[in-house]
Amino acid sequence: MRAGVFRGKGRIEVEDVPDPVAGPDDVVLDLYGCGVCGSDIGQFRSGTARAGQVMGHEFAGTVVEVGSRVQGIVEGDRLTGLPIQPCGDCRRCRAGLAHLCERWTTRSIAFGLPGGFAERLHIPAARLGHNVHRLPDLPGGAGAALxxxxxxxxxxxxxxxxxxxxxxxxxxxxxxxxxxxGLQAAQTLRAKGCTPVIGVDPSPLRRSVAEGLGIVTVDPTVGEEALAGTLSALTGEAEADIVVEASGVGALVAGAIEIVRPRGTVVLVALYHSPATIEPMRAVQREVVLRGSANVTPEDFRDSLELVGSGAVATAPLISHRMPLERVQEAFEAQLDARASVKVLVTTS
Incomplete structure (x- = not known):
């Protein structure tokens, strides 16, 4: 089969690799596609991925092979799944924090195991509702669901x-x-009943997508007071109960602490590649809750599928580019341009 293989800093080549084979506990998917993630871009740009790694962990596909001991899954099922394959034995796994497994980065899909920029994908130890999940039926049929x-x-x-x-x-x-x-967090916040939900981004494209989803937006380039002014106009207060920082820009961590109300919550969900400077006393004096958010759990997947199936969260508007597997290098380069892209999807079928 064909797959996008990391071959060094800034370089992914489409090559022939062996077809995956399901063991007794495994499944193999005929992949529909795989999204390019910010973590993919970080490894692509820095060259930190392992040479020879098939990258890609945002996948969906149709089951073409089922191991003899796998339960509840049959050929033809449309699935997605968690890329993380926890070890089950480290201190975090034993404490019920498998999504924070100490060893997952060397034994997971696209992190040690072959990933989703390929025609087919092997999923080890497949358990329905745990590390693999059946996709809901959606208007538009199988293609829309995948x-x-x-x-x-x-x-x-x-x-x-x-x-x-x-x-x-x-x-x-x-x-x-x-x-x-960030766009999906904003939609999820709205689905949870938060109002208003305000999105901040310098990209006109990304703000336009957000506005189409019913999210109020602010262009941070117009001035430091723009966000506080928008909050005041909508709520009567210049502070928010919740701030989700999804940009990865270290300077915005300090800004998030400033804009959240006393005893409000700031959640950091981005990847940061440089230190951030904050004023700790600003958090102390207002008893701000500052939380990191890493990875996902099976419960998060189940809730996400419910949001998609009910229509509470839209996905299609987020896809700014669709490119075939043979153009995976171009897909990564497109995703690098944050102002001109949202989600770049590499299609394999």
């Missing part, structure tokens, strides 16, 4: 972050950074 399935993994990242924010009716929220996860 395309939406490629957005479920990043949606589950957003769902996990919103869960940590304790979102609910009557609470105001700000999302800084309107990439895929």
């Amino acid at each position: 395309e939406a399935g490629t957005l479920v993994e990043p949606l589950s990242v957003a769902v996990h972050a919103v869960r940590l924010a304790d979102a609910g009716p009557g609470r105001s929220a700000v999302v800084t950074g309107l990439g895929t996860i």
Whole structure:
């Protein structure tokens, strides 16, 4: 089969690799596609991925092979799944924090195991409702369901972050950074009853997508007071109950602490590649809750599929580019341009 193989800093080549084979506990998917994630971009740009790694962990596909001991899954099922394959034995796994497994980065799909920029994908130890999940039927048929399935993994990242924010009716929220996860966090906050939900991003494209989803937006380039002014106009207060920081820009962490109300919650869900400077006393004096949010759980996946199936969260508007597997290098380069892209989807069928 054909797959996109990492071959060094800034370089992915489409090559012939062996077809995957399901063991007794495994399944193999005929992949519909795989999204390009910010973590993929970070490894692509820095060269930190392992040479020879098939990348890609935002996948969906149709089952073509089922191991003899797998239960509840049959050929033809449309699935997505968690890329993380926890070890089950480290201290975090034993404490019930498998999504924070100490060893997952060397034994998971696209992190040690072959990933989703390929025609087929092997999923080890497949357990329905745990590490693999059946896609809901959607208007538009199988193609629409599979395309939406490629957005479920990043949606589950957003769902996990919103869960940590304790979102609910009557609470105001700000999302800084309107990439895929930021847009999905904003939609999830709205689905939880938060109002208003305000998205902040310098990209006109990303703000336009957000506005089409019913999210109030702010262009941060117009001035430092723009966000506080918008909050005041909508709520009568210049502070928000919740801030989800999804940009990955270290300077915005300090800004998030400033804009959240006393005893409000700031959730950091982005990847940060440089240190951030904050004024700790600003958090201390106002008893701000500052939380990190990492990875996903099976519960996050289940909730995400419910949000997609009910129509509470839209996925199609987030896909700015669709490119075939043979153009995977171009897909990564397109995703690098944050102002001109939201989600770049690499299609394999």
